[in-house]
Amino acid sequence: MTKYSILSLARNAFSYHENWPEAWRSPEPKPAYEAVIVGGGGHGLATAYYLAKEHGITNVAVLEKGWIGGGNTGRNTTIVRSNYLFDASAHLYEHALKLWEGLSQELNYNVMFSQRGVMNLAHDQHEARELKRRVHANRLNGIDAEWLTREQVLEFCPILNGDPTIRYPVVGATLQRRGGTARHDAVAWGYARAADERGVDIIQNCEVTGFRITNGAVEGVETTRGFIRTGKVGVVAAGHSSVLAAMAGIRLPLESHPLQALVSEPVKPVIDTVVMSNAVHAYVSQSDKGELVIGAGIDPYVSYTQRGGFSVIEETISAIVEMFPIFSRMRMMRQWGGIVDTAPDASAIISKTPVKGLYFNCGWGTGGFKATPGSGHVFAHLVARDEPNALAAPFSLERFSSGALVAEHGAAAVAH
Amino acid sequence: MFVISCPWCGPREQREFSYGGEAHIVRPRNADELTDEAWADYLFMRKNPKGLHYERWVHSHGCRRWFNVARNTATDEILAVYRMGEAPPDLPGQQPPTPCGEPAIGSGNKAIDADGLTGTGR
Numbered sequence: 001m002t003k004y005s006i007l008s009l010a011r012n013a014f015s016y017h018e019n020w021p022e023a024w025r026s027p028e029p030k031p032a033y034e035a036v037i038v039g040g041g042g043h044g045l046a047t048a049y050y051l052a053k054e055h056g057i058t059n060v061a062v063l064e065k066g067w068i069g070g071g072n073t074g075r076n077t078t079i080v081r082s083n084y085l086f087d088a089s090a091h092l093y094e095h096a097l098k099l100w101e102g103l104s105q106e107l108n109y110n111v112m113f114s115q116r117g118v119m120n121l122a123h124d125q126h127e128a129r130e131l132k133r134r135v136h137a138n139r140l141n142g143i144d145a146e147w148l149t150r151e152q153v154l155e156f157c158p159i160l161n162g163d164p165t166i167r168y169p170v171v172g173a174t175l176q177r178r179g180g181t182a183r184h185d186a187v188a189w190g191y192a193r194a195a196d197e198r199g200v201d202i203i204q205n206c207e208v209t210g211f212r213i214t215n216g217a218v219e220g221v222e223t224t225r226g227f228i229r230t231g232k233v234g235v236v237a238a239g240h241s242s243v244l245a246a247m248a249g250i251r252l253p254l255e256s257h258p259l260q261a262l263v264s265e266p267v268k269p270v271i272d273t274v275v276m277s278n279a280v281h282a283y284v285s286q287s288d289k290g291e292l293v294i295g296a297g298i299d300p301y302v303s304y305t306q307r308g309g310f311s312v313i314e315e316t317i318s319a320i321v322e323m324f325p326i327f328s329r330m331r332m333m334r335q336w337g338g339i340v341d342t343a344p345d346a347s348a349i350i351s352k353t354p355v356k357g358l359y360f361n362c363g364w365g366t367g368g369f370k371a372t373p374g375s376g377h378v379f380a381h382l383v384a385r386d387e388p389n390a391l392a393a394p395f396s397l398e399r400f401s402s403g404a405l406v407a408e409h410g411a412a413a414v415a416h
Numbered sequence: 417m418f419v420i421s422c423p424w425c426g427p428r429e430q431r432e433f434s435y436g437g438e439a440h441i442v443r444p445r446n447a448d449e450l451t452d453e454a455w456a457d458y459l460f461m462r463k464n465p466k467g468l469h470y471e472r473w474v475h476s477h478g479c480r481r482w483f484n485v486a487r488n489t490a491t492d493e494i495l496a497v498y499r500m501g502e503a504p505p506d507l508p509g510q511q512p513p514t515p516c517g518e519p520a521i522g523s524g525n526k527a528i529d530a531d532g533l534t535g536t537g538r
């Protein structure tokens with residue numbers, strides 16, 4: 001494996017960058033593995049990487065029905081933050097944020113993590129109180145959080161509409177300076193390359209179509225490329241989690257919805273932070289290429305179509321234009337949807353199942369990109385040891401019968 | 417985005433309606449005997465299928481009446497509209513070729529086709 005460095009860059013410049021080796025192999029599936037990960041999104045690839053790195057389990061395959069990163073990993077708006085309200089989520093997302101801070105070095109792959117700050121706007125007194133409560137809760141958990149007054153908000157992001165007479169005036173905001181964005185594809189590719197280097201087989205165009213279960217224990221997976229024997233299966237399939245669970249006779253508390261995003265034509269730097277608003281239901285940042293990256297709320301119905309309705313785009317754009325009148329004449333270039341697996345309490349499910357050796361990591365819904373490194377890290381622990389660690393334990397499926405829900409609607413909401 | 421044929425008002429844009437989720441979930445009558453697991457199943461667990469789905473809609477910005485819809489969630493094609501209290505219609509052959517596979521055509525219920533419009537509905 002070539003180490004990426006300034007030297008390798010210079011060396012390859014001499015051959016016009018035509019001789020870079022493949023970043024990962026494309027092997028044929030072996031008949032058996034120690035562990036199989038279903039789903040080659042960021043979470044699945046990170047799980048495989050940490051299985052190999054932290055637990056010494058290298059005889060692992062990641063099976064992906066399409067191409068790696070082609071699901072929500074490659075469709076999301078890349079906001080990273082950890083300012084969740086409750087202890088369980090704050091600890092989990094902060095664990096992920098700490099891993100983000102060293103990820104490019106760890107993977108020897110530039111994931112372009114940019115800590116440009118994430119601002120959550122308040123538009124009325126009630127919202128301001130709720131958000132201040134979150135700031136205090138975050139600080140008690142050791143997470144950086146600040147409250148900005150209206151004047152400070154407008155100084156931090158001058159293009160925001162400061163007119164106090166509009167329907168949703170800005171009255172203040174929270175700011176997490178360590179939050180920001182990352183390059184979504186690079187996260188998938190970086191984890192794939194680093195996992196492959198440690199012996200993990202990444203197998204694309206391989207859909208899991210069933211599980212072979214004997215005496216309540218998993219024996220392997222049926223795939224479109226044949227049967228693969230294994231005693232440990234970690235399913236990380238985002239929008240398709242319920243479909244896979246049904247193959248094992250398990251019911252999940254999930255609904256799959258389209259979630260849309262869009263980008264504008266590229267312009268010069270105009271917004272150097274992330275601005276989110278729950279009340280008007282939209283958020284925006286600017287990519288390094290100069291495009292505005294704008295995210296919407298979910299389409300209301302269950303669907304697997306990866307597109308969604310135009311009315312959602314219209315509502316999102318009207319909210320953006322109210323917050324930023326300066327954007328009113330910008331043209332939008334592309335729009336798309338991903339299928340997000342939403343849970344009743346807006347929190348993830350990282351869990352064992354009634355089938356021995358079968359584990360699920362799902363329910364990240366509209367906001368799991370930020371958790372990618374942490375999710376993979378704790379899920380690898382669960383798959384390797386058959387026990388969740390302290391960070392993952394509150395997120396088991398049992399919470400739906402015990403009642404110990406982790407209700408994060410306030411911190412999740414539109415603010416992915 | 418798709419067009420839904422309200423049994424009372426006819427074809428209208430989906431935005432006029434609100435979604436009521438999975439249909440035919442019956443509140444357990446023996447509430448005091450239920451285990452926590454059975455309650456969790458009733459309250460939280462959902463079929464969430466890729467393919468044929470029976471679901472409820474209400475015409476919020478119209479007649480405000482509830483009704484049931486059978487829709488293919490892999491394509492968003494609406495297969496049947498039927499009244500509350502009616503049994504779900506049997507509509508075989510709506511599963512994708514492989515359980516998580518993507519259909520050849522995307523979303524849309526042929527709403528542009530005027531015949532298709534009158535064809536759906538009751």
Ligand SMILES: Cc1cc2nc3c(=O)[nH]c(=O)nc-3n(C[C@H](O)[C@H](O)[C@H](O)COP(=O)(O)OP(=O)(O)OC[C@H]3O[C@@H](n4cnc5c(N)ncnc54)[C@H](O)[C@@H]3O)c2cc1C
Binds near residue numbers: 044075236
């Ligand atoms: C428009 C949009 C904006 C978002 N914005 C943000 C944001 O700003 N910040 C944030 O934190 N989160 C955001 N999210 C959410 C985030 O994208 C997801 O929570 C996260 O990427 C999930 O990662 P994953 O690896 O679990 O899923 P995915 O990347 O979807 O990976 C799952 C993979 O499983 C594969 N698969 C499915 N079924 C099978 C099968 N049977 N066999 C084999 N493979 C299978 C799929 O093809 C897919 O590649 C957004 C999502 C969307 C759609």
Ligand SMILES: [Zn+2]
Binds near residue numbers: 475478480481
């Ligand atoms: Zn009506």
